[in-house]
Amino acid sequence: MREQSQYLEIIQDSIKKISYPPHPKGLFEPIQYILQLGGKRIRPVLTLMSASLYQEDITDSIAPALGLEIFHNFTLLHDDLMDKAEMRRGKPTVHIKWDNNTAILSGDAMQIMAYQFVGRTPASVLPQVMELFSQTALEICEGQQYDMEFEKRDDVTIVEYLEMIRLKTAVLLGCALKMGAIIAGAPDSDAKLLYDFGENIGLAFQLKDDLLDVYGNPDLFGKNIGGDIYNNKKTYLLITALNQANESESQILRDWISKTDFDPQSKLKAVTALYDETGAKASCEEKMEYYFKLAMEALDKVDLDENRKSALRLLAKELMYREN
Amino acid sequence: MREQSQYLEIIQDSIKKISYPPHPKGLFEPIQYILQLGGKRIRPVLTLMSASLYQEDITDSIAPALGLEIFHNFTLLHDDLMDKAEMRRGKPTVHIKWDNNTAILSGDAMQIMAYQFVGRTPASVLPQVMELFSQTALEICEGQQYDMEFEKRDDVTIVEYLEMIRLKTAVLLGCALKMGAIIAGAPDSDAKLLYDFGENIGLAFQLKDDLLDVYGNPDLFGKNIGGDIYNNKKTYLLITALNQANESESQILRDWISKTDFDPQSKLKAVTALYDETGAKASCEEKMEYYFKLAMEALDKVDLDENRKSALRLLAKELMYREN
Numbered sequence: 001m002r003e004q005s006q007y008l009e010i011i012q013d014s015i016k017k018i019s020y021p022p023h024p025k026g027l028f029e030p031i032q033y034i035l036q037l038g039g040k041r042i043r044p045v046l047t048l049m050s051a052s053l054y055q056e057d058i059t060d061s062i063a064p065a066l067g068l069e070i071f072h073n074f075t076l077l078h079d080d081l082m083d084k085a086e087m088r089r090g091k092p093t094v095h096i097k098w099d100n101n102t103a104i105l106s107g108d109a110m111q112i113m114a115y116q117f118v119g120r121t122p123a124s125v126l127p128q129v130m131e132l133f134s135q136t137a138l139e140i141c142e143g144q145q146y147d148m149e150f151e152k153r154d155d156v157t158i159v160e161y162l163e164m165i166r167l168k169t170a171v172l173l174g175c176a177l178k179m180g181a182i183i184a185g186a187p188d189s190d191a192k193l194l195y196d197f198g199e200n201i202g203l204a205f206q207l208k209d210d211l212l213d214v215y216g217n218p219d220l221f222g223k224n225i226g227g228d229i230y231n232n233k234k235t236y237l238l239i240t241a242l243n244q245a246n247e248s249e250s251q252i253l254r255d256w257i258s259k260t261d262f263d264p265q266s267k268l269k270a271v272t273a274l275y276d277e278t279g280a281k282a283s284c285e286e287k288m289e290y291y292f293k294l295a296m297e298a299l300d301k302v303d304l305d306e307n308r309k310s311a312l313r314l315l316a317k318e319l320m321y322r323e324n
Numbered sequence: 325m326r327e328q329s330q331y332l333e334i335i336q337d338s339i340k341k342i343s344y345p346p347h348p349k350g351l352f353e354p355i356q357y358i359l360q361l362g363g364k365r366i367r368p369v370l371t372l373m374s375a376s377l378y379q380e381d382i383t384d385s386i387a388p389a390l391g392l393e394i395f396h397n398f399t400l401l402h403d404d405l406m407d408k409a410e411m412r413r414g415k416p417t418v419h420i421k422w423d424n425n426t427a428i429l430s431g432d433a434m435q436i437m438a439y440q441f442v443g444r445t446p447a448s449v450l451p452q453v454m455e456l457f458s459q460t461a462l463e464i465c466e467g468q469q470y471d472m473e474f475e476k477r478d479d480v481t482i483v484e485y486l487e488m489i490r491l492k493t494a495v496l497l498g499c500a501l502k503m504g505a506i507i508a509g510a511p512d513s514d515a516k517l518l519y520d521f522g523e524n525i526g527l528a529f530q531l532k533d534d535l536l537d538v539y540g541n542p543d544l545f546g547k548n549i550g551g552d553i554y555n556n557k558k559t560y561l562l563i564t565a566l567n568q569a570n571e572s573e574s575q576i577l578r579d580w581i582s583k584t585d586f587d588p589q590s591k592l593k594a595v596t597a598l599y600d601e602t603g604a605k606a607s608c609e610e611k612m613e614y615y616f617k618l619a620m621e622a623l624d625k626v627d628l629d630e631n632r633k634s635a636l637r638l639l640a641k642e643l644m645y646r647e648n
Binding site: 021023024026027078081082101104105107108109111112113115116119123126127130131134137138141142144145146148149 | 345347348350351402405406425428429431432433435436437439440443447450451454455458461462465466468469470472473
């Protein structure tokens with residue numbers, strides 16, 4: 001079994017080698033741009049790691065793994081457009097660097113390219129892989145729809161929030177692992193357990209993201225700290241704080257939420273203090289640990305020697321205790 | 325072999341029976357809306373007709389045929405958004421009835437649904453069908469990109485225009501026919517000839533569309549006559565008129581194009597007269613007949629009894645001599 005960094009290298013190399021049709025440039029340049037902005041490449045790495053549990057030669061999984069990374073970047077491209085986000089990984093987003101129509105159409109083309117790469121799965125498992133991928137892709141759209149609807153609602157519950165991040169983020173990690181397992185000929189029961197492992201890691205990963213956005217180290221975190229707080233984004237922290245606040249805490253929190261003109265640092269400081277005092281931070285950390293534990297339990301049940309599973313266990317820990 | 329109308333009925337029934345996830349409504353209602361706006365359903369009908377050339381039972385082709393219709397409607401949804409079109413088939417477009425983000429995300433979900441339906445192709449031919457479909461889908465994006473780029477250019481040539489409509493419109497008709505043929509086990513040579521038949525019919529079909537937009541009977545044509553002329557849309561007619569005009573005709577045509585404030589009926593009348601006088605109309609009709617002839621020649625070569633091919637021949641003629 002290779003090291004995680006070697007899988008990453010395979011993916012980075014393969015992304016560089018993607019050949020784009022030469023014309024029209026206006027369609028394919030934005031795709032190349034967003035795919036080369038970087039990122040952790042977690043999804044395709046998970047696919048390769050999962051496949052390597054069952055097969056020495058993971059060549060068959062590389063194209064489908066790339067398909068998942070292309071699909072993930074397509075969702076970022078269209079989500080940034082819908083959210084009017086101007087920056088992504090320190091660079092202008094596609095609809096800013098080009099324009100809205102370019103973002104729409106290049107995104108559409110990326111979705112097709114994602115299917116082209118997933119479609120290079122060996123024929124014997126193609127129907128199963130296609131069904132898994134389409135199901136997952138549709139769930140991700142559902143997650144984004146809920147995310148947008150939640151922006152306009154004041155009564156989003158924790159259960160609804162968790163279902164939203166499950167759809168928007170977690171299922172693709174589950175899919176990545178299951179896809180590698182299917183392609184490499186894993187037993188169905190293992191493929192399902194690896195899906196559960198990925199889905200729970202995905203939930204923990206997103207809760208970690210919510211925490212980092214508030215409590216991250218500004219020197220290490222890729223984005224500015226406090227973005228969610230400035231935008232009143234309904235994260236696990238905000239929903240829980242509103243639920244658990246006493247009357248006076250609730251009043252202060254609602255005042256900050258309703259202010260349109262505020263000093264960012266003061267708001268960040270005040271809301272962070274409320275996340276601490278109401279126990280929202282502790283609750284979010286607890287929930288994150290809970291999903292991490294569920295993930296580990298799923299991995300425990302995968303019918304392989306413990307030493308084969310250690311790389312996945314390590315990656316999961318790194319994702320949980322990351323600083324960016 | 326069934327009549328064309330029976331294939332249409334199968335498709336209409338199947339569209340009605342598509343089951344959508346119950347939630348989130350905001351994602352799936354717009355999809356249901358656009359799929360039920362109607363339309364000729366030419367693409368899925370072509371798939372079924374093509375399959376029926378080689379198989380009595382065309383059940384295997386129904387889901388993939390629906391996938392093509394869903395994909396076609398997805399392109400209409402996103403194209404209408406990019407073109408800021410407010411009406412489609414006499415009803416408000418999705419971004420008008422809902423909003424831009426809904427149009428983006430529901431469109432994305434439709435593209436996935438299209439792949440889900442195409443993915444229900446029998447496993448034995450799934451890799452081939454997936455490759456054909458993805459290749460075609462990407463070409464359609466390329467066609468839309470060229471269409472948008474041409475709006476900003478003044479030097480679009482007839483060759484470029486024909487390549488644009490080939491990509492944007494014709495390849496999907498070719499794909500529809502070839503897909504049915506592949507699924508029904510046609511010889512490769514026939515599948516290719518049926519693609520050529522569809523592609524050439526598609527080119528003739530689009531030139532007919534350009535003609536109808538100017539010369540159509542207002543009582544029969546679904547849209548308002550003259551839309552292309554009011555918007556200076558670079559159609560075969562306009563490009564040819566500019567190429568073939570003498571100095572004074574060219575001056576009049578360019579004057580009309582540059583006017584931002586004009587009486588629509590006067591512009592329609594004047595530009596139509598120029599299309600007649602410069603021979604642009606005759607040239608467009610000639611080109612349309614040329615592609616129709618190429619289509620018929622491809623169909624001639626399909627290795628089947630003439631009586632089996634008569635339904636396709638009839639449909640092609642109806643598309644060419646249609647009034648809407």
